[in-house]
Amino acid sequence: MRSIKLNDIKKEVPGLTKSWGETRLEATLICLDYHQHKSPVNLKVEGQNKIDFMLNWKNKITLKMRNTWKDLQEVTEKGAEGIAVLLVSYLTNYKIVQRSAKGSGIDYWLSEKDSILPFQNSARLEISGLLYKNDSDYRRRIRKKKKQTEQSDNTNIPAYIAVIEFQSPKATLIKR
Secondary structure, eight states, X not given: OEEEEGGGGGTSOTTSOHHHHXXXXXXXXXXXXXXXXXXXXXXXXXXXXXXXXXXXXXXOOOHXXXXXXXXXXXXXXXXXXXXXXXXXXXXXXXXXXXXXXXXSSOSEXXXXXXXXXXXXXXXXXXXXXXSSOOHHHHHHHHHHHHHHGGXXXXXXSOEEEEEXXXXXXXXXXXXX
């Protein structure tokens, strides 16, 4: 079983700021802590790659962190982005290089990992998160996010959809 260090969230976004990665790491930790998960915890990944990862972290959850993340919708969204960064890095040949504008149907633009160009849109990424386990909502989110990415289909590049659920935890990463 492959292991993932959650602290790698901060390293896997060369096109974004350090604070972006730190925020997503913190949110991911809060989502896992919310369900009392302890390191290491198994993350079951479905989709085009069926694999289990062991998520590892050494970070302590502090009262200040809990006080910062009282909005469960926001922490789930940001935590899902943190896990999605790792899945994209481990399971594809892409890296996140830019945040997308609202209304584009995607969250992030991806570039090939070994691209030497400063910015090259090679793929798209749409992310969704669920704090609680709900299989029907999970499947519905996948369908909804697939459809949502159609808004940017004029680009003729692949779209990845990542849906993360923290209670189990599990994730789906698919390419359309």
